[in-house]
Amino acid sequence: MEETNWEQRVQALTHVLTNPTRNPSLHSQLFISTQIPCYLNWSYPPILCNKDQHTNAFPSLHLRWGFSLFLKRVSRLGAPETSWRSRCPFQQPPPLILAKGVEEAQWGDEQRRDYFKKRLRRKRFVSDVNPLIPIMIPNILLLSLLFWNPFPEDKL
Template sequence: MEETTWEQKLQALTHTLINPTNTPESLYSQFFISTQLPCYLNWDYHPPIFCPKSPNTFPSLHLRWGFSLFLKRVSRFGVPQTSWRSKCPFQQPPPLILAKGVEEAQWGEEQKREYVRKRMRRKRLGSDVHPLIPILLPNIFLFSLLLWNPFPQYDS
């Protein structure tokens, strides 16, 4: 990425933001991005078809890319990749793949009210640690240092 100019990075970013998609990119889009940015093996935006070929390396770039893609899919056990958008059923446009446990959005007034009530009834995000523990533990540790000297050789 260091050998690209800021203008090339900006053009690639603008193209990516203007044309978002989860489907395979068009040939024009892949070619445009590959001319603007260098090739990365673990980058999911496009396959390394247009990357400059180096005949001396084994395994080849295409073989390494295919193997890394295979390992990514095997590690997910075939489940489609979801993002934070997949957990938001009321977002416009709706997500292409809903996350596991999220039902499709119902747009009636009563369904929206029930959805909000259900979200409000959820347990708050956080830990179940008693609030005195984060206060007491450091204080007990510091008090133990008053009673016990861990470095007696430095005692003067």
């Protein structure tokens, strides 16, 4: 991606953002491959990449792409890939795959009010640690230095 200029990057990014899909069309793949010649993190093989065609290095580009795709799928344990967009059911356009536990958006007034009330009743994302613990632990450690000297002076 270092060999592309900013205009090509912006065009490719605009295309990816305006056409979100898991199965890009051939036209989309060709467009991205001309803008960014070696965009290996897409879900299609790098058949149009001409970066490593002249070298016979092992592992080949296709083998590296296949292995990275395998690692991505293994890390998710076969579950579909979700992102922050998948957790926003009221986003336009709606996400392709909803995250686990997220219901499809209901657009009636009463359904939106119920959804908002349910979001307000949801427990806040905070830790249940007693507030004295973060204060007491460092103070106890400093107090222990008064009784125990970790760097004793050399005895004569």
